[in-house]
Amino acid sequence: MSQGVALRRKNVTRRKQNIAAYLFITPFVILFVAMLLVPLFYSGYLSLFKTQLVGGTVFDGLGNYIRAATDPLFLASIGRVALILLIQVPIMLGLALFFALAIDSGRVHGSKFVRLIIFVPYAVPGVVGALMWGYLYGRDFGPISQAFHAVGLPVPDLLSSDLILGSVMNISTWQFAGYNMIILYSALRAIPTEMYDAAQVDGAGQFRIAWSIKIPTIRPALVLTLIFSIIGSFQLFTEPSLLYSIAPSAIGQAFSPNLYAYNQAFVNQVTNYAAAIAFLLGFVIMIVSYVVQLPLLRKEKVQ
């Protein structure tokens, strides 16, 4: 009998705790549904329709997606993102890893200050970053062209259609290398020293220790930075949108998929097609991020 009472009391506290937990998550869940899931599904829904001059909005099935798959402007913008993923992301993460390892090795003079300087661009709004670099690249009063001029070399046009992709990549690297460095550095700091004391006794050098102990240990943090960089590359908008006003022909209407979706929705007023592009973009990002995580997940299972 007393056991029954105890059990009931336990059930009551359990229920009380469950109610408390639900109340704790309720605000987030409501916002999550309203601001994330509803727009997501709404954009999926919109993408299945098209608006015609005659007949208004009609169901079009996968028409918008077929159109996107054969739209040279959209495909070119995806191609530019692919180049960014292949060139800019490895350079940026390579730099971030190098900075993190160098600072963690304790062999750099004034490393605390260096770390802050490299991180600071992250706190600069993307708009200001793009604006600044736009002026720096420019021929009016940009110090880059001033320097080329001073030594008598031909001044490169960093805002021409040949070089603009590299110029945009440089802005992203400048802005986000430090953020990634901080994530990697924090992970390095958490490795217990014992892990490489033994290696040091065995006479392993700094490079050896970095390569065989430090880098494998911070793999989860590396994957995190990689996924964030992939998402960021697909989202590219601010930089091309700002550079458009000083280099309209080099940027064009569809420099990045996002800029294209924006122009389709707000300049050309083709909302349904824009929704399809946005939805497709989200889908591609989820697949790419998932594929990137796969080897890691498999490796952890084996261990």
Added chain:
Amino acid sequence: MRKPFNDEKQRSSILSIALWACAAYFALPLVWLFISSTKDTGDLFATFGLWFGSTFHLFQNIGDVLSYQDGIFVRWTVNTAFYAGVSAVGAALVATAAGYAFAKYQFPGSRAVISVILGAIMIPSTALAIPTYLLFSSAQLTNTPLAIILPSLVSPFGVFLMMVYASSAVPKELIESGRIDGAGEFQIFWRVALRLLGPGIVTVFLFALVHTWNNYLLPLIMFSDGRLYPITVGLALWQSQGASGGYSEDLFSVVITGSFISVLPLIIAFLYLQRYWQTGLATGGLKG
């Protein structure tokens, strides 16, 4: 956690020089921005970009920015601080409560909800901007501060970070002893857990602050009324007006000095709070 630095290790001059050279690359654009803010328009075009001009024009330039177009820049600054401040406080509170619950309670359905939220980290916020705009415009929420604040309150990564952080920062025994003392679940959260979650909360707050402060696409879409603009959209507008040549060259120094003013608050916030966010970020990166 570990290690005070091992001081016997020798410093390497080659490595130091390499790193300082890289640091110079990261610093130079901002140095240029500062130097350019001190020049008048003549010097801006006539003198070398990385050194000061013949006059120190910074304060006149700041005055020009603040009074340009009837002082709209001040209004944009206030808007930005308001949108970002409200969003960041809200996002941090909401994410903290949810992350704490996921870390410390086992309730029916928690695993399913967590996996949906974690999956949502991958959803790019910009892909949501267009449908959100359409929904808001039919609810007549565009051209109101809510148009930018509401979407900024949701941070799945913030919940993830708080979940990881709370699971190690708040010991189970502390919660249990609170219960034995007869404290309710909310009292335990307010009185015990929140204090221990400090660095995590500051991290989520700071990153939500940066996200909203620096956001460009969402306010660009949501606001057609220039008096509601945040600094980012305002500066972009001035820049495009300057570039299209409709304005005199004076607009260049207005845009440059305005940019300089707008980067200061966040840099100061990051420097001032660095101890907190570095701890907080370490948690996210560790278990990510």
